Amino acid sequence: MDMESESDSDAETMRCISCQEDYDAHDGGTCKECYDEANDTEEDLKREIEDLRAKVAFLKLCDSMDYPNHYSTAPTPYSTRFSDVILVALEGTSGAPAPAVPAHKAVLASRSPVFRAMLENEMEESRSGTIKINDVSYEALRAFVNYLYTADADFNEHMAYSLLVLAEKYQHNAKLVLEASLSMITENMDKLTKREEFLELKEKDPHLIVEIYEASLSKQVNTAACKDSSQKS
Amino acid sequence: MDMESESDSDAETMRCISCQEDYDAHDGGTCKECYDEANDTEEDLKREIEDLRAKVAFLKLCDSMDYPNHYSTAPTPYSTRFSDVILVALEGTSGAPAPAVPAHKAVLASRSPVFRAMLENEMEESRSGTIKINDVSYEALRAFVNYLYTADADFNEHMAYSLLVLAEKYQHNAKLVLEASLSMITENMDKLTKREEFLELKEKDPHLIVEIYEASLSKQVNTAACKDSSQKS
Numbered sequence: 138m139d140m141e142s143e144s145d146s147d148a149e150t151m152r153c154i155s156c157q158e159d160y161d162a163h164d165g166g167t168c169k170e171c172y173d174e175a176n177d178t179e180e181d182l183k184r185e186i187e188d189l190r191a192k193v194a195f196l197k198l199c200d201s202m203d204y205p206n207h208y209s210t211a212p213t214p215y216s217t218r219f220s221d222v223i224l225v226a227l228e229g230t231s232g233a234p235a236p237a238v239p240a241h242k243a244v245l246a247s248r249s250p251v252f253r254a255m256l257e258n259e260m261e262e263s264r265s266g267t268i269k270i271n272d273v274s275y276e277a278l279r280a281f282v283n284y285l286y287t288a289d290a291d292f293n294e295h296m297a298y299s300l301l302v303l304a305e306k307y308q309h310n311a312k313l314v315l316e317a318s319l320s321m322i323t324e325n326m327d328k329l330t331k332r333e334e335f336l337e338l339k340e341k342d343p344h345l346i347v348e349i350y351e352a353s354l355s356k357q358v359n360t361a362a363c364k365d366s367s368q369k370s
Numbered sequence: 371m372d373m374e375s376e377s378d379s380d381a382e383t384m385r386c387i388s389c390q391e392d393y394d395a396h397d398g399g400t401c402k403e404c405y406d407e408a409n410d411t412e413e414d415l416k417r418e419i420e421d422l423r424a425k426v427a428f429l430k431l432c433d434s435m436d437y438p439n440h441y442s443t444a445p446t447p448y449s450t451r452f453s454d455v456i457l458v459a460l461e462g463t464s465g466a467p468a469p470a471v472p473a474h475k476a477v478l479a480s481r482s483p484v485f486r487a488m489l490e491n492e493m494e495e496s497r498s499g500t501i502k503i504n505d506v507s508y509e510a511l512r513a514f515v516n517y518l519y520t521a522d523a524d525f526n527e528h529m530a531y532s533l534l535v536l537a538e539k540y541q542h543n544a545k546l547v548l549e550a551s552l553s554m555i556t557e558n559m560d561k562l563t564k565r566e567e568f569l570e571l572k573e574k575d576p577h578l579i580v581e582i583y584e585a586s587l588s589k590q591v592n593t594a595a596c597k598d599s600s601q602k603s
Contacts, residue, residue, distance in 0.1 A: 172399030189422035
């Protein structure tokens with residue numbers, strides 16, 4: 138501690154042990170004890186994040202030959218080994234059938250009560266081992282299934298609507314995909330509200346549109362609040 | 371800011387904005403700016419923890435009728451619906467066969483390269499749909515499989531050895547179960563080193579014993595370091 142030179146000669150300033158700048162009473166923050174405590178808390182939180190990331194990496198059902206990097210944030214392809222059910226995207230009225238998206242009954246049933254009901258009861262889906270999904274592109278369906286296996290929301294703004302609809306339809310526990318789709322949509326609100334899909338969705342699923350607008354509004358409020366507080370500090 | 375009353379009258383002390391106590395230059399921590407920054411960091415870390423917990427809850431393959439509470443830390447039972455393979459515990463030479471533990475090839479193969487090799491190649495396990503596991507109790511095997519599905523290390527000290535052996539044998543990506551078993555073992559080091567299983571394991575799997583001792587030592591070092599730093603502050 139070499140504070141003698143400055144602090145003792147000028148009793149009104151102190152040296153910040155974080156940024157090493159001098160400060161006076163009006164810019165005073167915490168005492169050393171509270172600083173140490175906050176540091177320990179931050180270490181604990183970082184350790185918890187490491188542990189949770191390791192759990193997420195462990196729980197992803199993925200297919201890479203070398204096991205997933207614990208700390209990778211890139212989306213991993215979901216595992217299609219030992220598939221026992223296929224999903225087929227039926228987009229509009231176009232003729233050519235889309236490629237099948239392989240999946241597992243256990244995973245679909247665990248993620249969505251709608252899939253579970255389809256697969257457990259004597260319905261066409263459980264007999265044929267094929268689940269047909271209307272009004273969705275192959276790419277969006279694949280991104281949705283990948284999300285169910287890995288929790289990676291790896292999709293572009295064109296898929297965001299379809300995914301939102303899929304999440305609502307099949308997935309009552311869809312916090313993550315809902316948030317990711319909504320943030321993708323709200324970021325592109327100006328462009329997207331003019332698109333045909335938006336108008337269609339308004340007709341078919343008005344409560345989703347309400348959710349989109351609410352998310353967009355709450356984002357604007359949050360952004361404003363952040364700007365406000367960052368200007369203050 | 372009502373610092374006039376104290377701070378201005380006594381120029382050598384400042385009021386900590388965290389604990390609200392006065393401090394002098396020798397107990398000085400940070401300036402206000404660094405305090406605010408640290409606060410923001412803590413908020414960000416807490417938000418990341420919330421998101422990661424939601425992902426873990428989403429990715430667990432569990433079986434409860436009502437979907438898992440996102441913030442529950444209690445172990446959830448893994449899903450056995452649509453099982454396509456069974457595991458059987460063969461403990462010692464006792465006569466009565468243990469109940470089968472149902473599982474899914476896709477999950478076992480995704481978690482362990484050893485299971486994957488067994489199930490993908492034309493081995494007895496893949497033909498019969500039964501994987502026999504030697505020298506393990508039914509309870510420990512069930513806890514191991516539950517762990518593979520949910521990342522919940524829900525086992526007592528009696529299972530810790532078996533799980534450590536299972537994790538080593540089947541699970542190259544077993545950071546979580548290794549840590550949990552090792553911590554269970556090291557906490558009970560005194561009792562456990564005297565038990566018969568420990569002596570047996572020493573014969574069969576000496577590198578595991580080395581790992582146990584290393585974990586125990588590093589724990590002692592860490593505990594000592596923590597005590598040391600908490601005494602200082």
